Amino acid sequence: MSGLFDMAVPWWMFILRAVVVYAFLLILLRVTGKRQVGQLAPFDLVLLLVLSNAVQNSMNAGDNSLVGGLISAAALVALNYGVGFLTSRSKSVERLVDGRPEVLIRDGKLFEAVMRRAQLTEHELHAALRQAGCLQVSEVSLAILEINGAISVIQHLRKPS
Numbered sequence: 001m002s003g004l005f006d007m008a009v010p011w012w013m014f015i016l017r018a019v020v021v022y023a024f025l026l027i028l029l030r031v032t033g034k035r036q037v038g039q040l041a042p043f044d045l046v047l048l049l050v051l052s053n054a055v056q057n058s059m060n061a062g063d064n065s066l067v068g069g070l071i072s073a074a075a076l077v078a079l080n081y082g083v084g085f086l087t088s089r090s091k092s093v094e095r096l097v098d099g100r101p102e103v104l105i106r107d108g109k110l111f112e113a114v115m116r117r118a119q120l121t122e123h124e125l126h127a128a129l130r131q132a133g134c135l136q137v138s139e140v141s142l143a144i145l146e147i148n149g150a151i152s153v154i155q156h157l158r159k160p161s
Contacts, residue, residue, distance in 0.1 A: 008063040011071055017059045018075035025051065026083070030097065098147040105143035108156075118145055129153055 007014075059072050087094040102114050104125065115125065125143070132153035134140050142154040 004066040007065045007068050009061045009068070011067075013061060014059070014063075014068055014071040015075045017061065018072050019079060021055045021059050022076060022079045025055065026097065030099065101147055102145045103142065104145050104151065105137055105140045105153075107142075108138040108140060110137050114145070120145065125151065 060068055083097060087097050102118065104111055104114055104118075104120070110125075115122075128151035129135070129137070129140065129143070132140075132155065134153060134155055139155055140153060141156045142152075144152045146152055
């Protein structure tokens, strides 16, 4: 029973390690793209699962105690809450954490550089266009890659016949 509660490192070390790992992963995932859980490709999901395993020991310092795990979990949840609170209160923090929406198509013109930078495939783009009722890029007035990874599409206005 004592192994559950005996910590190998001081309690504050779990919090410090959780902060460092959280910040590192937030920056890493922010830099790598705009995909969210709803838009994850299989390789993105595998990456997230492997990442969580890779950083586990860096957070717990080899400590497998119950208390150490609870402290790490509480620190991560508190950090996530804090980041959410800050992004809801500050536009500059929101821009730093979430990024900005990016225009993919304007007046039928596709911005391929934005597609490459966002690592968005033509298949993904065309699937979003079809969902919006567009069959071709030329039918699009505006398509925006939102900060949550979704693609918003506005069709050209059609004149009634």
